Amino acid sequence: MAALPIRNYGDPVLRLKGEPVREFGPALRALGDTMLETMRAAKGIGLAAPQVGLPLQLFVLDVRDAEERPRLDGKEADPAAIMPMLIANAEVSVPEGDAVPYDEGCLSFPGVRGAVSRVERAAVRFRDADGEPHLLECTGLLARCVQHEHDHCQGVLFIDRMAGPDVLLAASKIKRIRRDTEAALRPGRRG
DSSP: OOOOOOOOTTOGGGGSOOBOOOOOSHHHHHHHHHHHHHHHHTTOSEEEGGGGTOOBSEEEEOOTTOSSOOEETTEEOOHHHHOSEEEEEEEEEOOSSOOEEEEEEOTTSTTOEEEEEEOSEEEEEEEOTTOOEEEEEEEHHHHHHHHHHHHHHTTOOHHHHBOHHHHHHHHHHHHHHHHHHHHHHSTTTOO
16 A cells, blocks of 8 residues: 555644544554555654544554663563554553653654653553554653654644744744645645
8 A cells, every 4th residue: 555645734633532443453454554654754753543634543653763672561672673563542651750851843744843841751551453452661762752643643733742932933834834734625625
């Protein structure tokens, strides 16, 4: 299957809370593979289903270069061995702690970057493509990516969490992306 178009800011699907994934198996695995192809073509490390127009609680990740070693189902795991990952129906827990600002970008906001503060630990209960339950405990870049993509599945965008000064600096780019997207979505403009 060919890569899917990534929805940009201004597309209403990005503000929808995704529905739970109910069907698992080969069709979901194929969708995950297509999402990974789309993510890689855009040079990303994570992509949520709403970003490709599907309001689902589903995202893919490929953070195999992470220095930190996550725990998958209670066992330490090599990121290169468990990536890429398809994560359906994620329940993310972030412990209390100091949030650390980090320069983030988003495939739905081409050319926009800004500081987003996040706690750099997370625990994620999820289902894989076959519907099997898992627990991923992670830190650092992987934890940040999980939180970012989970936000997308809840209709929360990274600009909602971006530091005020960075939002102001990126305001003209953000407005242009939204204006261009809304123009493309007008009746008769989208096929």
